Amino acid sequence: MADVKPIGKALFLREEELRRGIELMFFAYRDFTGEADSILAEQNMGRAHHRAIYFIGRNPGITVSDLLTILCITKQSLSRVLSGLMQDGYVTQKPGATDRRQRLLYLTGTGIAFESRLTSLQGRRFAAAYREAGVDAVDGFQRVLRGLLDSDTIDQIAQQDQTRDI
Amino acid sequence: MADVKPIGKALFLREEELRRGIELMFFAYRDFTGEADSILAEQNMGRAHHRAIYFIGRNPGITVSDLLTILCITKQSLSRVLSGLMQDGYVTQKPGATDRRQRLLYLTGTGIAFESRLTSLQGRRFAAAYREAGVDAVDGFQRVLRGLLDSDTIDQIAQQDQTRDI
DNA sequence: GGTTTTACGTCAGCCATGTTGACCAATATA
DNA sequence: TATATTGGTCAACATGGCTGACGTAAAACC
Structure with missing residues (x-):
């Protein structure tokens, strides 16, 4: 039976491997974000805050519209998150030097410390996975x-x- | 200057590589799920429905509690999604043979077709990535x-x- | 056989995060 | 000066998490 339909068998293995990839993506992403999520929850933040903090830290002085391009969410969703972050003292903005409509985004000291805490947490997970693999x-x-x-x-x-x- | 602190340089590269991993995870997961998300939206479903459909399809006859273990969400969240899926004819349940408290979950024909459509979409993306890599x-x-x-x-x-x- | 535990459902309500659409202010640019 | 761009804001809505409380049927146990 196993030898009768080698093509069918090959297709089965292929699908099995693809499904394995799909599932691994789901589980790995969930576990990878889960640890940071619980720290964020302590500060009454969610993943949306994390993403903003991360990419502002990675690109200091980024404009709102560039951040929107990276995150692929609406202006309104980002605006809500950013106002919270500024109110809580994680992010500051200053007008653009050449284009004064722009509000360039920066992490504050608190923001930098928090970003670093989250990133090193996720980094450690990656470092371990890289080391093993x-x-x-x-x-x-x-x-x-x-x-x-x-x-x-x-x-x-x-x-x-x-x-x-x- | 570049040669004075080889250790600092190495650490910098290490952090850069870890950040690259973190970012790739974010972008890849977003793009990977994005395509399915738009099909789901057509049927007024979200990712939660997709996950339920996927894992029921993958494990026909799965119990509600086992599905909860896989998804790591609350009973109420899953319940809401499952009721919708049963009402719309994607999922059916039948009582467990040995333990009649259990409600074993199955995809209907419609459910199987829909799962297959979504999975082959994501599978194609994986297949292409695998082939390239x-x-x-x-x-x-x-x-x-x-x-x-x-x-x-x-x-x-x-x-x-x-x-x-x- | 009676009690406890388990599997599952449901109701009510809360929060975070996404969406659309409309509208406004400041500023840059043609 | 007229128009386009950058960004903020308000209202309203959907989804999908969450908690807590409560109910019911069936299994398991003493």
Whole structure:
């Protein structure tokens, strides 16, 4: 029976492997974010706050519209989160030097400390996974993840890298 | 200057690599789920429905409590989603043969077709990423993702695999 | 056989985070 | 000066998490 339909068997294995990838993505993302989520909850924040803090910390002086482009949410959703973060003293803004309509976003000292706490937590998880899996695995991991991206996202990441390297 | 603090430099590269992982996870997960999200939206469903449909399809006859264990959400959250799915004819339940308190969950024909549509969409994305990245990369990808999991999740996945192989 | 535990459902209400649409102010630019 | 852009804000809504309380049927146990 097993030898009669080698093609069917191959397809079955293929689907099984694809499902394994889908499921691993789900579980890994959940566990990866879960740890940070509980720290955020202590400060009455959610993932939306985390994302804003992370990308402001990563791109100090980023404009609101650039942050919107990265996060792919509406202005209103971001605005709500940002007002909270500014009120609680994690983020400050200052008008753009050339274009004074822009409000460039920065983390405060508190914000920097908090970002660092969250990122090192997630970083430790990654470091452990990388260490277990080995260097070659890390390369493969990143290659596959990049392959999962929309082409828009790829462009966007490339652009961000350029901006940082100036 | 670059040669004076090789350790600092190494740490910088390390942090940069960890951040790259964190960001790739965020973008890849978003893009990976985004495509399915828009199909789900057409049927007035969200990701919660997708997860339920997926895991019921993957484990036909699963009990509500086992599904809760997989999803890690509250009974009430799942209940809301399941009632909707049963009302709309994607899912049916039947009492357990040995334990009649249990309500074993199954996809209907409609449910199977819908699950298949969503999974093949996500599967195609994975297949493309796997193809681009190569076989070794896929192995590395899966090893790193498994390294990101909580130990509870690892046990849980192992147990699911056993159940399916019976 | 009676008690306790388990599996599941349901009602009410809260919160975070996403959405749309409309509208306003300041400023840059053609 | 007219128009476009950047950003904020208000109202209203949906989804999907959560808690707590309570009910019911069936299984398990003493």
